[in-house]
Amino acid sequence: MKLKKEKSKLVFPDLSSIPCIDKVGVEERVARFQTRSIKDASKEQALRMVLNMIDLTTLEGKDTPQKVKQMCYKAMHLHDAHPGLPSVAAVCVYPSMVAVAKKEVQDSGVKVASVSTAFPSGQAPLSIKLEDTKFAIDEGADEIDMVISRGKFLSGEYQYVFDEIAAIKEVCGKVRLKVILETGELITLDNVRKASEIAMYAGADFIKTSTGKIQPAATMQVTYTMLCAIKDYYHKTGIMIGMKPAGGISTAKLSIHNLVMVKEVLGSAWLTNEYFRFGASSLANDVLMQVLKTETGIYQSADYFSID
Amino acid sequence: MRLEILKTYKLFIGGQFPRTESGRYYPALNKKGEVIANMCLSSRKDVKNAVVSARKVQLAWGEKTAFNRSQIIYRIAEMLEGRRDQFISELVKQGISKNKAEEEVNLAVDRIVYYAGWCDKFAPIFSSVNPVASSHFNFSALEPMGVVGIFASETSSLIGLISLILPVIVGGNTCVVLASESLPLCAVTLAEVINTSDVPGGVVNILTGKAGELASTFASHMDINALFYAGSDEALLSELQQKANSNLKRVYSYTYDWGSEKGQDVYIINDFQEVKTTWHPIENVGGASSNY
Numbered sequence A: 001m002k003l004k005k006e007k008s009k010l011v012f013p014d015l016s017s018i019p020c021i022d023k024v025g026v027e028e029r030v031a032r033f034q035t036r037s038i039k040d041a042s043k044e045q046a047l048r049m050v051l052n053m054i055d056l057t058t059l060e061g062k063d064t065p066q067k068v069k070q071m072c073y074k075a076m077h078l079h080d081a082h083p084g085l086p087s088v089a090a091v092c093v094y095p096s097m098v099a100v101a102k103k104e105v106q107d108s109g110v111k112v113a114s115v116s117t118a119f120p121s122g123q124a125p126l127s128i129k130l131e132d133t134k135f136a137i138d139e140g141a142d143e144i145d146m147v148i149s150r151g152k153f154l155s156g157e158y159q160y161v162f163d164e165i166a167a168i169k170e171v172c173g174k175v176r177l178k179v180i181l182e183t184g185e186l187i188t189l190d191n192v193r194k195a196s197e198i199a200m201y202a203g204a205d206f207i208k209t210s211t212g213k214i215q216p217a218a219t220m221q222v223t224y225t226m227l228c229a230i231k232d233y234y235h236k237t238g239i240m241i242g243m244k245p246a247g248g249i250s251t252a253k254l255s256i257h258n259l260v261m262v263k264e265v266l267g268s269a270w271l272t273n274e275y276f277r278f279g280a281s282s283l284a285n286d287v288l289m290q291v292l293k294t295e296t297g298i299y300q301s302a303d304y305f306s307i308d
Numbered sequence B: 001m002r003l004e005i006l007k008t009y010k011l012f013i014g015g016q017f018p019r020t021e022s023g024r025y026y027p028a029l030n031k032k033g034e035v036i037a038n039m040c041l042s043s044r045k046d047v048k049n050a051v052v053s054a055r056k057v058q059l060a061w062g063e064k065t066a067f068n069r070s071q072i073i074y075r076i077a078e079m080l081e082g083r084r085d086q087f088i089s090e091l092v093k094q095g096i097s098k099n100k101a102e103e104e105v106n107l108a109v110d111r112i113v114y115y116a117g118w119c120d121k122f123a124p125i126f127s128s129v130n131p132v133a134s135s136h137f138n139f140s141a142l143e144p145m146g147v148v149g150i151f152a153s154e155t156s157s158l159i160g161l162i163s164l165i166l167p168v169i170v171g172g173n174t175c176v177v178l179a180s181e182s183l184p185l186c187a188v189t190l191a192e193v194i195n196t197s198d199v200p201g202g203v204v205n206i207l208t209g210k211a212g213e214l215a216s217t218f219a220s221h222m223d224i225n226a227l228f229y230a231g232s233d234e235a236l237l238s239e240l241q242q243k244a245n246s247n248l249k250r251v252y253s254y255t256y257d258w259g260s261e262k263g264q265d266v267y268i269i270n271d272f273q274e275v276k277t278t279w280h281p282i283e284n285v286g287g288a289s290s291n292y
Helices: A023-033 A040-052 A065-076 A093-106 A126-138 A150-154 A158-172 A187-202 A220-237 A252-265 A282-296 B042-063 B066-082 B084-093 B098-118 B122-126 B159-170 B184-193 B212-218 B235-249 B267-270
Strands: A054-057 A090-093 A111-116 A143-148 A176-180 A204-209 A242-244 A278-280 B024-031 B035-041 B136-144 B148-149 B172-176 B204-207 B228-229 B249-252 B273-281
Touching: A023 A220, A023 A252, A040 A054, A040 A252, A040 A282, A054 A065, A054 A282, A065 A090, A065 A093, A090 A093, A090 A242, A093 A126, A111 A126, A111 A187, A126 A143, A126 A158, A143 A158, A150 A158, A150 A187, A158 A176, A158 A187, A176 A242, A176 B098, A187 A204, A187 A220, A204 A220, A220 A242, A220 A252, A220 B228, A220 B273, A252 A282, A278 A282, B042 B136, B042 B148, B042 B172, B042 B204, B042 B212, B066 B084, B066 B098, B066 B184, B084 B184, B098 B122, B098 B159, B098 B267, B122 B136, B122 B267, B136 B148, B148 B159, B148 B212, B159 B172, B159 B267, B172 B212, B212 B235, B228 B235, B235 B249, B267 B273
Parallel strands: A054 A090, A054 A278, A090 A111, A111 A143, A143 A176, A176 A204, A204 A242, B148 B172, B148 B228, B172 B204, B228 B249
Antiparallel strands: B024 B035, B136 B273
């Protein structure tokens, strides 16, 4: 059950009490998630679930309104030749494209997520980040994907990072806030864990691995570390935080491994797009091809699926 | 005394040498029925993985200049020449005489050089500027078909493999090859040759296994654009043709004696090309007359 968090009750996490990450252990555990035998019937369900958890994303300097419109259409009509498929969870765009996207998806159930806070680097003053977030919300964003200040984090200014997230959450109000840790820049799994704690205690609704601009992005090791942080937070507070691995998950197989991991670490309650998302631009087509493969037994070609 | 080091024959997919994902194998026998090696018995998933690799690299391979492709393919000949003893011993192991084996390896090297030479020449021969009755230039130009599935000749281990792979890749296609089931040794060694000769990983993928088992997967696969069948099994060919209709694959079947002169032919390159015709409007400049 999700309890209502109150701003006044935000407390900075006790970073000295969080567990150290055993990298070897994490790697072995993650390897085991990838060896589960998944039967056809479960696979079919899992693939549909993955589709419904995708945040279809375009975050390029060259994005145009037409490109965004096209992607929104794809979000709602994944593959019309095959009726009965779910739509994706959300489209994820830059603030300047939120209005365009919102007009396209309307009340189809597909949400509009906007990156903000000077995405992807986050190297801007807080006032600009707040303005950026406000703009996106005013334009109609249902969800905000903010980036943390990695520079501040790495130089040990944890309180700054915490306060910044809290300030953005205050602007968001009821709008769902996803906090991007950009794990590829955090270097160690211990840092990932630390950043996860800070984000959750500062009011994040979701924690998200990466912007997609930095490699490595959503490795299973990183996602696993964050899922463990979410589990511990849940046991302490009773609050369910969502998880969004983003960047680098482009095959159906990898996405199913991720679902297995969520199920085994957090349990079935997290297996909905309220609490788990994939940030991806090319995953949807691979999953669609797998859906058709499982149903027809015939290997598919990307030539027969719309690019966006 | 030295421990005998035996070679593990593996698959060749995307420039890597994995074992079959299925973990299955079958024994390759010589003419006396003795086991000479254990070969990977490829599964549908291996075919799928190979097609993914072939597709990934196809555009880049097709867009290389013809001259560059020519150089790379010539390099295969160089590498094969350097490994001739190994090929000869494998051919002998599979049951042909030393002389015959030497002849086959020589022919294989020569044939690669022959096809290397065609890289920049077949396109001008088979392209055309066509006469039309309006103010247009009308070109027919060649384009590679894409990913080609190849069923190697069952009766000829090396030359029957080379003669199929070369005309396909010369034209900018990539391929997934199923080697001869009964004579598979040279296929894997050829993979090692190709891997050391600047051919990008994934352009040639070589699997070993049973044609009967994998035919349906090849034929129905939506991401394979053409099939090249060099066997003589009518029933299998008919199955390929029927299942190939899912994405209108081209199916070519040849029953040449690959060791003969006929086994090398520029028309085979052309068979794995699509023709694209373009109409380009022109103005009638200064009243000049033109047939085009």
